[in-house]
Amino acid sequence: MRKEMKAELRSFEHSIEFKEKEEEFKTSLGINLTSRMLKTLRWHHYRNKIGGDINSVISRIMTKGVIEEIGNKKGPVPVLVRNTENERDVRKRILDQLYDIKDIPIIAQRLVYEKIPIEHKALRWVVLTICKNIIPSNLTFNRDATELYRKNLVLSQKPVFFQLKKGEIIIREGEPATGEHILKLNVLSDRQFNRAVFMKITGMAFFVFLFIGLFWSYLKKFNPEIIRDRQGIVLIGLLLTVNIAIARFTIFLIDSYPGFGTDQEWYYYMIAFAVGPILISILFPSVLTIFFSVVNAFFIGFMIENGFPYAIVAAAGGLVAVSRVNQDRKRSAILKTGFLVGLANVIAISPICLIQNTLFTTKGLMAIQSGFISGLIVAVIVSALLPLIESVFHYTSDIKLLELSDLNHPLLRALVMEAPGTYHHSMMVGNLAEKAADAIGANALLCRVASYYHDIGKISKPQYFVENQKEMANRHDDLAPSMSSLVLTSHVKDGIDRAREYRLVPRIMDIIREHHGTGLITYFYHKAKENEDTSLHSVKEEGYRYPGPKPQTKESAIILLADSVEAASRSLDDPTHSRLKGMVKYIIDGKIMDGQLEDSHLTFNDLHLISESFLRILPGIFHNRIEYPKLEKGKGSDGSNDSKQAKEGGNRSGEDKGKDRTDIRSVKM
Numbered sequence: 001m002r003k004e005m006k007a008e009l010r011s012f013e014h015s016i017e018f019k020e021k022e023e024e025f026k027t028s029l030g031i032n033l034t035s036r037m038l039k040t041l042r043w044h045h046y047r048n049k050i051g052g053d054i055n056s057v058i059s060r061i062m063t064k065g066v067i068e069e070i071g072n073k074k075g076p077v078p079v080l081v082r083n084t085e086n087e088r089d090v091r092k093r094i095l096d097q098l099y100d101i102k103d104i105p106i107i108a109q110r111l112v113y114e115k116i117p118i119e120h121k122a123l124r125w126v127v128l129t130i131c132k133n134i135i136p137s138n139l140t141f142n143r144d145a146t147e148l149y150r151k152n153l154v155l156s157q158k159p160v161f162f163q164l165k166k167g168e169i170i171i172r173e174g175e176p177a178t179g180e181h182i183l184k185l186n187v188l189s190d191r192q193f194n195r196a197v198f199m200k201i202t203g204m205a206f207f208v209f210l211f212i213g214l215f216w217s218y219l220k221k222f223n224p225e226i227i228r229d230r231q232g233i234v235l236i237g238l239l240l241t242v243n244i245a246i247a248r249f250t251i252f253l254i255d256s257y258p259g260f261g262t263d264q265e266w267y268y269y270m271i272a273f274a275v276g277p278i279l280i281s282i283l284f285p286s287v288l289t290i291f292f293s294v295v296n297a298f299f300i301g302f303m304i305e306n307g308f309p310y311a312i313v314a315a316a317g318g319l320v321a322v323s324r325v326n327q328d329r330k331r332s333a334i335l336k337t338g339f340l341v342g343l344a345n346v347i348a349i350s351p352i353c354l355i356q357n358t359l360f361t362t363k364g365l366m367a368i369q370s371g372f373i374s375g376l377i378v379a380v381i382v383s384a385l386l387p388l389i390e391s392v393f394h395y396t397s398d399i400k401l402l403e404l405s406d407l408n409h410p411l412l413r414a415l416v417m418e419a420p421g422t423y424h425h426s427m428m429v430g431n432l433a434e435k436a437a438d439a440i441g442a443n444a445l446l447c448r449v450a451s452y453y454h455d456i457g458k459i460s461k462p463q464y465f466v467e468n469q470k471e472m473a474n475r476h477d478d479l480a481p482s483m484s485s486l487v488l489t490s491h492v493k494d495g496i497d498r499a500r501e502y503r504l505v506p507r508i509m510d511i512i513r514e515h516h517g518t519g520l521i522t523y524f525y526h527k528a529k530e531n532e533d534t535s536l537h538s539v540k541e542e543g544y545r546y547p548g549p550k551p552q553t554k555e556s557a558i559i560l561l562a563d564s565v566e567a568a569s570r571s572l573d574d575p576t577h578s579r580l581k582g583m584v585k586y587i588i589d590g591k592i593m594d595g596q597l598e599d600s601h602l603t604f605n606d607l608h609l610i611s612e613s614f615l616r617i618l619p620g621i622f623h624n625r626i627e628y629p630k631l632e633k634g635k636g637s638d639g640s641n642d643s644k645q646a647k648e649g650g651n652r653s654g655e656d657k658g659k660d661r662t663d664i665r666s667v668k669m
Contacts, residue, residue: 031133040122050127053115057108057131067098067139101137108132204302211295223285228601235393236280236292243276244299246381251304266363268310269349270370272378273300274341277318278334279382279389282397293318309352313371316348317341317378333399334386335379342375394506401449404504411456411502421467422458425566426451432562432617433555439609440602442554450511451559453504457495457512461487481528485521485544492516492546507555514556515563517596518548550599557600558610561588565614569621580618584611 026033033041044050099107108131116124170184171177219226226232250271276296281289293315301311320340349371353359358367389395407413416423430451437444462468464475464487476484495512525544532539551557564587572579588607591597597607 029130029134031130037126037129040126044120044123050123053112054127054130056115057111057127058135060111061099061104061107061135062138065098065139066101066104066135066137068101068137098139104135105132108135207298207302211298215291215295218291219288223288226284226288231393232284232395235283235389235395236288239276239279240292240296240299242385243273243296244303246275247271247273247300247303266367267370268304269313269345269367270374270377271300271310272374272381273297273310273314274317274321274375274378275381275385278321278337278341278378279385281321282386282399283389283395289321290319293321309349312352313345313348316344317375320344321378334382338375338377338379338382340375341378342372345371345374390505396446396505396507398445400505401445404508405445405449405452407452411459411498411504412452414459415456418459419455419462419465419468421470422455422462422465425467426453426455428566428621429454429559429562432566432614433559435613435617436558436562436610437555439613440554440558440606442558446507447555447558447562450508450555451562453495453499453508454512454515454559454563455491455495456498457491457493459498460491460494464488465491476524481524481531482543485524485528488521488524489516489546510552511556511559514549514551515559516546516548517550517560517591517594518545519560519591519594519596520545550596552599554600554602554606557597557602560596561591561610562614564591565618569618575618577615577619581615584614584618 022038041050109128112124112128112131116127118124216227251268254267254270273296277289277293280292296318297311297315300314301307304310321337346368349367350359353364353367358364386397386399390397390400412423415426430448433447433451434444436442437447458465458468464484466474469475476487479487492513492515496509499509499512520541521544525539525541528539528544551560565584568583568587569575569580572583588611592607602610
């Protein structure tokens with residue numbers, strides 16, 4: 001029976017009568033139905049349900065009201081609307097309760113998808129297209145009437161003032177609360193809240209200025225060089241702000257995430273309290289880091305409600321970070337320190353949980369787990385921020401310096417291959433500078449590493465520097481003194497160029513630029529003065545001085561002195577302690593008289609300690625060797641016939657040493 005009905009239906013759909021009715025249907029809709037849409041309707045045999053769904057969607061939308069586009073004027077405000085079908089029908093409506101004509105496609109889609117199941121996607125598309133095209137706006141926004149209504153409404157309202165007297169009873173116990181009571185209570189609540197917020201901010205500001213004053217007084221007395229480093233002060237303030245911002249943001253995330261439940265305060269121990277202290281300990285002296293950790297813990301405690309336990313945990317993690325981060329100067333030290341911070345947090349949280357009687361509960365377990373995770377989060381954040389700080393603020397951490405101290409660095413490998421004498425000289429300067437920096441409390445690691453690179457400019461013309469000449473003739477014998485001076489001073493510029501090429505840190509580049517200051521190249525200056533013809537030209541010191549600038553830091557000044565002392569010490573025929581002492585004193589006094597140390601912030605006590613440290617190292621470099629017994633002619637120690645070669649080599653070495661001493665005396669001094 002069904003097959004017969006379907007066959008009759010298909011036959012009818014191909015009849016002329018059906019096509020006439022389909023054209024009539026298209027005309028009545030007033031929209032252009034594509035062949036694909038008509039095919040979909042035929043496949044569903046124009047069921048009555050399709051028409052019912054279309055009418056239902058249109059009815060739901062039109063009943064609520066479709067207003068013409070009115071721009072951005074939306075909100076729960078009353079407006080007057082006029083029915084386009086009945087011009088006399090003017091009613092007050094709420095704007096948010098009306099449909100905007102531009103929102104109709106989205107609203108119609110939602111209603112159509114509710115009516116038609118997903119398996120009939122083609123039918124959904126047809127019905128939605130019909131609805132979107134035949135739904136008009138049936139309301140018009142009457143701007144004039146609306147504005148007039150608003151003005152009349154404002155004029156009709158009388159101002160209401162309530163005067164509250166001191167001690168006045170606003171509402172009695174058991175009395176029903178009216179709108180007036182609620183209004184008064186809300187005003188009082190807002191006033192008290194604003195007053196509490198103001199008092200809290202004032203108190204916090206007082207403590208901030210108090211800590212800043214104490215901190216500034218301490219730095220001025222014990223670390224004045226940090227005060228002169230304005231960029232460092234800015235960085236310290238920024239790190240404190242960032243640390244507090246990280247804590248505030250973490251609290252926001254914990255409070256916003258419903259998965260933590262009602263005990264989210266236990267997860268506050270997950271906050272990365274120790275980020276700032278670790279970064280400060282990497283970039284600044286340890287005493288400064290301790291002060292920073294205490295201040296940071298104080299602010300954490302104030303920022304969190306009932307924050308004393310969190311302040312204790314912040315202080316514990318910060319102090320552990322201070323004591324551990326620089327003991328292993330590698331990038332992996334940050335991860336190790338993060339692990340130790342996590343353990344310190346666990347140790348600090350455990351007694352807190354004991355006091356609160358929650359150690360062996362789920363809350364206590366959550367707190368301990370959060371504290372350990374905090375240490376790992378700290379390590380990740382510090383590892384990400386440290387390279388950024390080094391790049392933006394041009395600060396050089398000890399970790400970065402240790403990476404540069406690797407003797408397999410391409411620049412050091414080029415130095416040992418192209419200028420082996422300069423390489424050996426740089427190593428000796430590094431030893432002298434490191435011990436001198438230790439003696440006065442300067443950055444010893446920076447002095448050692450910067451000494452390795454301070455003469456990399458000599459790679460360009462190594463044969464013009466006596467320590468690299470060996471048996472070859474002195475290249476300066478064929479040059480005018482002015483040209484020799486130009487060649488020597490050019491190694492500073494060449495060094496800066498190579499440092500930029502290999503992206504050395506700015507502090508090392510500063511030392512390369514300053515390690516000669518504006519010192520005079522004495523030998524060639526006096527040589528030029530000897531050949532001076534006053535009738536033709538005059539020799540001026542400015543043409544025989546290094547471009548500078550003078551050393552601006554203690555580390556630069558130490559390397560300047562170590563460089564001069566190491567070079568001059570090789571010119572001594574008999575380097576006894578008294579001769580070495582006289583030489584060191586002569587060089588330091590000469591640098592002082594020449595004004596090379598006036599910007600370095602070194603004191604006379606510092607110079608005394610530097611001199612003493614040099615005199616402890618130099619005798620070890622030039623220690624006497626024992627005289628080996630002479631061997632029988634033609635026999636070595638093992639009876640071989642190489643003693644002649646050894647003897648000749650030894651004689652030749654002695655001659656070379658004498659020649660080298662002469663050259664060093666000539667060029668370096």
